[in-house]
Amino acid sequence: MSRQDDLIAEGEPEAEFHPGIAERMPRKRVAGGALIRDRDGRILFIEPTYKPFLDIPGGIAEANESPYDACRREVLEEVGLELTIGPLLVVDWDPARGVWHDAIAFVFDGGVLNGDEELVMQPGEVGAVAFLTLDEAQSRLRPSMHRRLTLAVQALASGIPQYSDFGRIV
Template sequence: MTANEMPPMATPRVAAGALFFDGEGRVLLVRPSYKKHWEIPGGYVEPGESPRAACMREIREELALTPALGPMLVVDWAPAEHEGDKLLFIFNGGSLAPEQERDIRFADGEITEWRYVSAESLEQHSPPRLARRIRTAIAALSDGMSAYAEHGSAI
């Protein structure tokens, strides 16, 4: 089969982020300067970069932290209108110690603030499907497993 005979293949955008928790189990969210809603720390994967490496790079760039990421909690098939197909990975960032919280700096100016948010309050800060994705990741962490999701909901 030649290249011209190959069937079309998906070429999704790939992004990766991490969940960080405080002692009360709340999730760290960041406010990007270019969005109206809050996000988890992370961003798009660059060509030749793994999702895990991209997540670590983005956290260094956004928060000036060098995390020791735990396992992947969820991979989410989440195509978006006007953006096309997307695969989104969430890794376990664990709990941040008070000294790590004090070390947070908005290194690249992309983030304007951060805060911890309870799972019940996620929709007040983020789009519904991000809230679903975060809850799916929290459930996966609680179950000691990773999860596959579509549009934020576990399948």
């Protein structure tokens, strides 16, 4: 069945008991990223042009887009790879900071590249790409991202997805 078939099967959404309450509810950013590795186990990092820290390919979900679909779309847009994204590794809550609302970040298994793939960086958004170990990347990652990716690597090894708050197991 398709997502549209699933929506039809759900039936009509319930009416608001108190009109306007849905618009007053908090909204969270939701993002999906891929832990993509090379054959040596190094992680594919991108250098975004819009922030001073490394990141993994992925990004914020658009309206009515799942974190998984956002991950697939962003990986294709940012590095030109149309991958079969694997299972969930980490769900991490990211608290509000500065102008940014809190968010839920999903990290999926992006698989292992065989070395024949051509990475095509998105102009204006990705300045460079690099395969690095977590130790090599640590000084160029926010501490919370380093914790999140450490959990993702552990989940990859154990086969058990992790939930964390700001990169820390609760």
